[in-house]
Amino acid sequence: MLKILQDNEISRENWNNLLVDSLFTSPFQTPEYFNLIRKIKGFDPSVFALYDSGKIKVLMVVTTLKESGFSGFFSRRGIVFGGPVISCATKEELSFFLKEAGNRLKGKAIYLETRNLFDYSFYKDSFLKSGWSYEPYLNVKLNLIGVTKENLFSLFKYNRRREIKQSIINGAVYHLCSKREEVFSVYQILRNIYRENVKLPLPSFDFFFEFFKNNILKVFVVIHEERIIGGSFCLILPEKGLYTFYYCGQRDYHKRIFPTHLAVFAALEYAVENKIPVVDFMGAGRPDVEYGVRKYKLEFGGELVEQGRFLKVLNPILYILGKFSLGVIKAIR
Secondary structure: OOEEEEHHHOOHHHHHHHHHHOOOOOHHHOHHHHHHHOOOOOEEEEEEEEEEOOEEEEEEEEEEEOOOHHHHHHOOEEEEEEOOEEOOOOHHHHHHHHHHHHHHHEOOEOEEEEEEOOOOHHHHHHHHHOOOEEEOOEEEEEEOOOOOOOOHHHHOOHHHHHHHHHHHHOOOEEEEOOOHHHHHHHHHHHHHHHHHHHOOOOOOHHHHHHHHHOOOEEEEEEEEOOEEEEEEEEEEEOOOEEEEEEEEEOOOOEOOEOHHHHHHHHHHHHHHHOOOOEEEOOOOOOOOOOOHHHHHHHOOOOEEEEOOEEEEEOOHHHHHHHHHHHHHHHHHO
């Protein structure tokens, strides 16, 4: 008999078995992620599972973002990072699960959104029949099966190869972080970029450091003349994938040193060395909107794919008011 389980009702053994069996497994849907994120201020996660005959068929960690202030009230959203984990579920079973999970989250979030890291086209009708809408969204994935350290460079576009080699020739080095101080230095560079250029909210340092301490997050640091000039934060799922969560470098640092390139290259090299089959660049924007970051990611040789996003509005009035209010705030700024 089908049952919806929530939070502590879910067996960790069954949860882990699902992650092994499913083709939709990401680090954002693991028990480790769930246990860590609920300890961090500003996040309020819930996990739902569709249980049947001793095993889990569908599981979904929904991370509700709780920002402070006026804009925070109108932007209360539940994000399913990576998308739900599915194994052996029928389209009807998934539709039932999505409806029930949405009902339980009413009052907690204004809307739900899946940020897919996989192709859910087979299950698209299940989402649509459950009141979700589909939004086209691109991603870049790099297949590393059969790639070695010696031929990794051959995947890149010419300019990217040249600039990485140039950076190394001019004395820039990179390595895997092992110290809190290094992680904090990379975070400071990223935070400054988000404040001055990106102008979007960034999780606190505690968020990054908790994941780093628990070995879910790998941090790569780029150094020149004993000075940290860039780095990358990557989520790792052994034998499944490496996810370039955030990467950064000091802007206009040196004419022949490119810190951000090296920060990404360090992660790709780590993936090859550890036989990780896929690097996921985690988003390349909407197909109908020009997006410079998309071109940047493709320079590393990945493939452009459309995995899309699904949206479920739980409170239509607050959703419309929120979009209007946030638009006004953005225009004023």
